[in-house]
Amino acid sequence: MSFFDKLKQGLTKTKEAITGKVNEVFSNFRKVDEELLDELEEALILSDVGVNTASKIVDNLRKRIKLEKIEDADKVKDILKEEISNILIEKETSLNLSTKPSVILFVGVNGAGKTTSIGKLSASLKSQGKKVLVAAADTFRAAAIEQLEVWANRANVDLIKRPEGSDPASVVFDAITKTKNDNYDVxxxxxxxxxxxxxNLMEELGKIQRIIDRELPNADQDILIVLDGTTGQNALIQAKEFSEVTNIxxxxxxxxxxxxKGGVVIGICDELNVPVKLIGVGxxxxxxxxxxxxxxxxxxxx
Ligand SMILES: Nc1nc2c(ncn2[C@@H]2O[C@H](COP(=O)(O)OP(=O)(O)O)[C@@H](O)[C@H]2O)c(=O)[nH]1
Ligand SMILES: [Mg+2]
Structure with missing residues (x-):
């Protein structure tokens, strides 16, 4: 299956949620009026786009309807798609990997998909010819370390680990030393x-950050927050909370x-000053x- 087909398949339910609700609104309205716009706004909110973003989209729609003197509901639908696409398409999404080595720090709440995404990303970078090291700095539970090890093996990349309960910052320090000594790319x-x-979380992440900055001052860095798309608007809240403690x-x-609930992507792209760089579709x-x-x-x- 091509990447696009996979994406399309993954987004089936989100697509149904958004276009289903939006189409329903249009099927009830022939005339372009304020009531139509209200219903559209509600449909977007119900599709997890988020209140602020839905209202922004509809405000833009209202302006364009007036400016372009639109009377045809079908035309409104086209503009709605355009406005949503515009929100999605603003930012640079590639990873910062131009230095050797470069560092990618994964943060996010338990269960969001950090370890799994690291496994997948490692495999992808490896297939691009990069030498990858992963560091198990989630030392909170033994199972978390084992799970990362399973993924590192699957991706065929190297792993640095210490026993459960070890200081995460010291794992990071050891990992950086190995990265330098053995010439890893990422x-x-x-x-x-x-x-x-x-x-605690803030202190922990701060400590890790300081070690990276001190030991690899010239390295490109990405701090990626992993968010669970199935939590809808909650994902947006988490992103905001984490951006208070770290430089995502x-x-x-x-x-x-x-x-x-994939409509949340639209709200995230609109409300956060941070690009969505990667998505998990399985x-x-x-x-x-x-x-x-x-x-x-x-x-x-x-
Ligand atoms: N369907 C699906 N499941 C995922 C995806 N990413 C992660 N998961 C699952 O989410 C669960 C938690 O992932 P994990 O990587 O352990 O989260 P962590 O606690 O943030 O490290 C696991 O069962 C993963 O298989 C995804 O893109 N799609
Ligand atoms: Mg984990």
């Missing part, structure tokens, strides 16, 4: 999603396959895609 760091308090450079949105090793906004919009509307 170091990918897994972190714990939940500590006792937000303060990109979003990995997982589990878009099989959820109807549990298999090949099921991580570079986020291509154009393709995404196409998969949503065609």
């Amino acid at each position: 170091l990918i760091i897994d972190t714990a999603g939940r500590l006792h308090t937000k303060k 450079t990109g979003i990995v949105l997982t589990k878009l396959d099989g959820t109807a 549990e298999k090793i090949e099921d991580l895609q570079v986020f291509d906004a154009k393709e995404f919009a196409k998969a949503l509307f065609e």
